[in-house]
Amino acid sequence: MKDQAREWLCPARSVAVLTGAGISAESGIPTFRGAGGLWREYRAEDLATPQAFARDPKLVWEWYDWRRGVIAQAQPNAAHRALVQLERRAPEFTLITQNVDGLHDRAGSARVLKIHGDIWILRCSRCGREHQDCRASIPDLPPRCACGGIERPGVVWFGEALPPDVWSCAEHAASRADVFLVIGTSAVVYPAARLVDIAKVRGAKVIEINIAETAASAIADISLRGAAAEILPELLA
Ligand code: OAD
Numbered sequence: 001m002k003d004q005a006r007e008w009l010c011p012a013r014s015v016a017v018l019t020g021a022g023i024s025a026e027s028g029i030p031t032f033r034g035a036g037g038l039w040r041e042y043r044a045e046d047l048a049t050p051q052a053f054a055r056d057p058k059l060v061w062e063w064y065d066w067r068r069g070v071i072a073q074a075q076p077n078a079a080h081r082a083l084v085q086l087e088r089r090a091p092e093f094t095l096i097t098q099n100v101d102g103l104h105d106r107a108g109s110a111r112v113l114k115i116h117g118d119i120w121i122l123r124c125s126r127c128g129r130e131h132q133d134c135r136a137s138i139p140d141l142p143p144r145c146a147c148g149g150i151e152r153p154g155v156v157w158f159g160e161a162l163p164p165d166v167w168s169c170a171e172h173a174a175s176r177a178d179v180f181l182v183i184g185t186s187a188v189v190y191p192a193a194r195l196v197d198i199a200k201v202r203g204a205k206v207i208e209i210n211i212a213e214t215a216a217s218a219i220a221d222i223s224l225r226g227a228a229a230e231i232l233p234e235l236l237a
Pocket of ligand 1: 020021022023025026031032033034037044045048098099116156157158183184185186187188189209210211212214226227228229
């Protein structure tokens with residue numbers, strides 16, 4: 001199956017990739033679902049919502065602050081680096097990520113469509129001002145804007161719209177792809193998971209890389225089972 005995947009990938013004119021938390025798992029960043037997915041007793045769905053933030057901004061921030069600390073200690077792994085190589089090699093290449101950790105940027109990917117935002121951006125919930133804040137730990141939670149409003153992480157929460165310009169680039173790339181790679185995502189969060197369907201319907205070969213079966217496995221042309229940091233470099237060798 002790996003040989004077949006290589007045969008599709010090598011000559012592909014247009015390649016699009018969707019990554020999820022699993023690609024950063026080997027960098028030591030916990031995924032959201034499955035073993036180790038809980039923080040204290042909370043699931044991502046309990047915290048990553050506007051309602052949770054309105055109810056208890058300090059609690060939601062404590063979770064993000066913890067994740068920021070973990071991410072700050074982490075390094076991109078061989079899977080992130082392999083996608084940098086693929087970007088240089090494919091005539092047309094689009095990297096779409098659900099991850100907010102910034103590891104694709106740190107690995108050297110030139111263009112990353114961050115459909116769920118960026119954990120290192122803070123946005124004022126009153127005046128909307130955005131700025132980058134790369135401190136691993138924010139001393140006083142929740143952080144406040146100069147206008148006095150409470151700042152929130154610059155990420156997309158459940159129930160919120162995806163950034164429209166970023167999303168339309170992602171849809172466009174999925175619909176043009178000859179090969180669509182789905183890497184380290186459970187493919188249960190929409191609309192992100194819809195990109196897999198769009199690519200498939202528009203004729204792309206869908207190649208999944210994941211340690212386990214997922215919601216995308218049934219429509220993938222090939223499912224490669226194993227860690228992304230092992231399999232991706234092998235595909236490009
Ligand atoms: P999930 O936590 O739902 O899924 C992680 C996937 O990675 C699972 O399918 C695992 O089997 C797989 N996996 C784990 N380790 C792996 C490895 N070493 N190599 C390959 N695969 C591995 O994460 P996402 O699908 O990214 O959204 O979750 C989607 C969204 O839900 C996130 O962006 C976040 C979350 O709530 C928001 O916060 C809006």
